Amino acid sequence: MALATTTDAVRAWTEGWALSRGAAEPVPQPWGVTIDIGLPKAVTRHVLFDSYASDEATVRKLLRADSAPGTWIKFVEPPEAVAPWLADGWEYDTPGHLMTLALTPGQSAPDVPAGYTRRSWTRGGLTRVLVLAADGSLGVRGQVAVTGRTAVVDQVETNAAHRRRGLGTLVMRTLQACAAQQGAEDCVLGATDEGRALYTTLGWQRRSPLTGIFRP
Template structure:
């Protein structure tokens, strides 16, 4: 199985407080424990190595709502492999990585928060979190990182819409990268959105594979087919 996928699974589990991953012949099963995200099945292969037969078999075995599939291939490809009852995110995600050699290598940039903003960093349970508060005290940006040895997974990077284009995303990413390096991590891994991809690539991250996210909503009925 792909090492970057395993690194992402391990870091995501730590970051979100999910159950330890169960290794499957085709990848990993992770129990999350939320009503709309009960369990996720993450396939261990990427790109051309993803097997249609494996995806179909796992998808056909899902009967409960709130179960997710994470497949490292384009949605247009994976969608044709899934039966009724699956909602597929129309926008692809991206599995990305970067060397965490330091800010000069593109993991982030040094710098303080812009005038009036407040940066706060703390660690708990192996996860480092960063928050940026706006001048009025409201939330402006956030993110977290979960080191698991030589790799660290960046997770839940967000910037409030009215505070974008002020360098807060770069500030959060750089702060998280330095925290992970201090704990011995050498490679950063994340699953990004199309919106976040531009920021990450500007910081030296590279795309390893597309990511399709699909959630089982239940078998479709006749009424579901009506306009």
């Protein structure tokens, strides 16, 4: 398995996430990576690997060195690991979970339920999938970024008016099939609590917590 350790998983996640969001290539740092995003509310993202979130000197130095508005920091640790050193002006993002799935070679996308249509396109290693209702409104969307042997599922969102109809499962299995067909062997994603419940039923495994902080 390519993602033998949590560090392998978080490295794969940062690479695929950067491709998915159209961000810069992750720049290696002694404690993890830095990703330039360039949006007003998300200028730069730092991701700490291993146990660096529990290292007081590393966390304090990073909080002092880059405290500009739009700075984000992600830790593969629970919130309490960084809480003792959180400086004024930083806020918590929604808690998350780093999850992985070993892909099945040759798997195919499932059929679409009656009354819906599926559209997809791939550009530069990023595949987007839309499932539309009969009136053309969005039922569910999602995307997957393939970076070699690993892929990152991202931005999966179901329209509230179309929930509990199996569309989340449909788009996830479609994205997984797309990744496998492009040669990926493992998938990674960052899940919310709500998303984690769905992904677990599909065979995904939780590897670690994901804690984010940011400067608004």
